Amino acid sequence: MPMSPDFESRLYPRLNEIAGHFGTPFHIYDETGIRETGERLKSLFSRLPGFREYFAVKALPNPAILAVMADMGFGFDCSSVPELVLGRRAGAAGEMLMFTANNTTRQDFIAAMADGGSIINLDDITFVEKLPVMPELICFRYNPGDRRTGNAIIGNPVEAKYGVSHDQLIPAYEMAIKRGARRFGLHTMLASNERDYTYMVQTAAMLLEQVEAISGRLGIRFEFINIGGGLGVPYHPEDAPLDIKALAKEVTELFFAFADRNGYMPKLYMESGRYMTGPYGVLVTRAINRKEIYRTYVGVDACMSSLMRPAIYGAYHHITIPGKLSDMPAEVVDVVGSLCENNDKFAIQRKLPRISENDLLVIHDTGAHGHAMGFNYNGKLRPKELMLKTDGSVELIRREERIEDYFATLTFTPDILLPAQSAAGPDSEN
Numbered sequence: 196m197p198m199s200p201d202f203e204s205r206l207y208p209r210l211n212e213i214a215g216h217f218g219t220p221f222h223i224y225d226e227t228g229i230r231e232t233g234e235r236l237k238s239l240f241s242r243l244p245g246f247r248e249y250f251a252v253k254a255l256p257n258p259a260i261l262a263v264m265a266d267m268g269f270g271f272d273c274s275s276v277p278e279l280v281l282g283r284r285a286g287a288a289g290e291m292l293m294f295t296a297n298n299t300t301r302q303d304f305i306a307a308m309a310d311g312g313s314i315i316n317l318d319d320i321t322f323v324e325k326l327p328v329m330p331e332l333i334c335f336r337y338n339p340g341d342r343r344t345g346n347a348i349i350g351n352p353v354e355a356k357y358g359v360s361h362d363q364l365i366p367a368y369e370m371a372i373k374r375g376a377r378r379f380g381l382h383t384m385l386a387s388n389e390r391d392y393t394y395m396v397q398t399a400a401m402l403l404e405q406v407e408a409i410s411g412r413l414g415i416r417f418e419f420i421n422i423g424g425g426l427g428v429p430y431h432p433e434d435a436p437l438d439i440k441a442l443a444k445e446v447t448e449l450f451f452a453f454a455d456r457n458g459y460m461p462k463l464y465m466e467s468g469r470y471m472t473g474p475y476g477v478l479v480t481r482a483i484n485r486k487e488i489y490r491t492y493v494g495v496d497a498c499m500s501s502l503m504r505p506a507i508y509g510a511y512h513h514i515t516i517p518g519k520l521s522d523m524p525a526e527v528v529d530v531v532g533s534l535c536e537n538n539d540k541f542a543i544q545r546k547l548p549r550i551s552e553n554d555l556l557v558i559h560d561t562g563a564h565g566h567a568m569g570f571n572y573n574g575k576l577r578p579k580e581l582m583l584k585t586d587g588s589v590e591l592i593r594r595e596e597r598i599e600d601y602f603a604t605l606t607f608t609p610d611i612l613l614p615a616q617s618a619a620g621p622d623s624e625n
C-alpha cells in the first residue's frame with residue numbers, strides 16, 4: 196500500500212492548515228515514519244554485530260533528514276563531493292561516510308580523503324593507481340556480469356557501467372595490498388526498487404562467496420560487505436511490501452554459516468535510500484485548472500520539476516484527494532503540470548474522485564528520488580520541503596526556488612576568449 200496509513204492519519208487532519216500557512220506546492224516528510232523504519236531495520240539486523248545502514252544521500256539530500264539519520268546512528272552513502280559535504284555537515288566523518296562514485300576524478304578522491312576522510316569504494320581497477328594515496332581501508336564495487344541478473348531498473352550487469360568485473364576482483368585487491376591497503380570491504384549494488392527479498396539474500400550470498408574466494412587466494416580478512424540499496428517499496432495499492440523480516444532472518448543465517456566456516460564474521464552494511472524515506476514523503480499540490488478537450492486535464496500547481504519519476508520511468512504514484520473518498524463520483528483524468536512537455540503528467544487516464552479547482556491533491560511516496568531529482572528545464576522552479584516532526588510541529592526545511600536562484604549561475608561580467616589573432620595558429624605564441 197502506498198503512503199503509510201499512520202502518516203496519513205497524522206497529516207490529513209492538518210493539511211489545510213499547513214497548506215494555508217506555507218503555500219503549495221510542497222513535499223512534506225514524516226519524521227515519525229522515518230524513525231520507525233530506521234529503528235525496525237536496526238532491531239531486525241541486531242544479531243549481526245556492527246550492522247550499519249549508510250543512508251543513500253541522493254534519495255533525499257536535506258540536512259534536516261540527514262540529522263534524523265545521524266541521530267539513529269546511520270552513516271551516509273555519498274556519490275559526489277557535495278553529498279559528502281552534506282554528510283559531514285550532518286556530523287558524519289571517517290568511516291561513517293562511504294564514497295561510492297563512478298567515473299571519478301582525482302579531485303573527487305582528494306576531497307573524499309580530506310576532512311576526516313571516508314570509506315573509499317573504488318568503481319574500477321584503474322583507480323588503484325589513480326588514488327593519490329592508498330588508504331588503509333579500501334573497498335571495491337563488484338559487478339558480477341552474467342553471474343547474476345539484476346532487476347529491470349538497474350538492468351543487466353553486463354551492460355552496467357558500474358564496478359569491477361569478476362576477473363578483475365582478485366587482481367584489484369592484490370594491487371591495493373601492494374600499495375598499502377590493510378583493511379578490506381566488498382560492495383555491490385544490483386537492484387533498484389526490488390520488493391522480492393530473495394534478490395537481496397542472493398546478493399549477500401554472492402558477496403560472502405566472493406569474500407571467501409578472495410580471502411582464500413590472498414590470505415586477507417574482510418571487515419564488511421555492503422549489499423547496496425535497492426530495497427523496494429509498494430507504490431501501487433496492489434503491490435506487496437518487501438518482506439524485510441524474512442530478509443533479515445535469511446541474511447543473518449548466511450552470516451552465521453559464514454562464521455562457522457571461516458571463524459569470523461564481517462560486518463553487514465547496506466545503503467538504502469528509497470526504503471528509508473520513500474513512503475514517508477508526499478507532494479501536496481493544488482488543482483488550479485480544469486480543461487476539457489479530447490480528455491479531461493486537471494492542472495496542478497506542481498510540475499515535473501518537483502517529481503520526475505512519472506515522466507522519466509513511467510512510474511506510478513498514487514494520488515488521493517483528502518476529504519474525497521474513492522466511492523464519490525469519479526472521473527478519468529490526466530493530472531498535469533505546466534511544462535511544455537507532454538510527459539509532464541503525474542497521472543495518465545487515472546480514475547479519481549471528481550476534482551474541482553482549489554482542491555488539494557496528495558501525490559504519494561515522494562520521499563525518495565522526488566525533490567532530489569527535480570530540474571529547472573523550462574524555467575520551472577523546485578518547490579519547498581517541510582518536515583512533520585515527532586512533536587507535531589511542521590518545519591520548513593528548504594524554501595522554494597525563486598527567480599534569483601534561476602539567475603544565480605548567469606554571469607553578466609564578460610569572460611571571453613577571442614578568436615586567434617594570427618593565421619599561424621596557437622603555436623605562434625613565442
Ligand SMILES: *Cc1c(COP(=O)(O)O)cnc(C)c1O
Nearest residue numbers: 251384424425426466467468469
Ligand atoms: C542510488 C543508490 C543507492 C540507493 O538506492 P535506493 O534504491 O534508493 O535504495 C545506494 N547505493 C548506490 C551506490 C546508489 O547508486
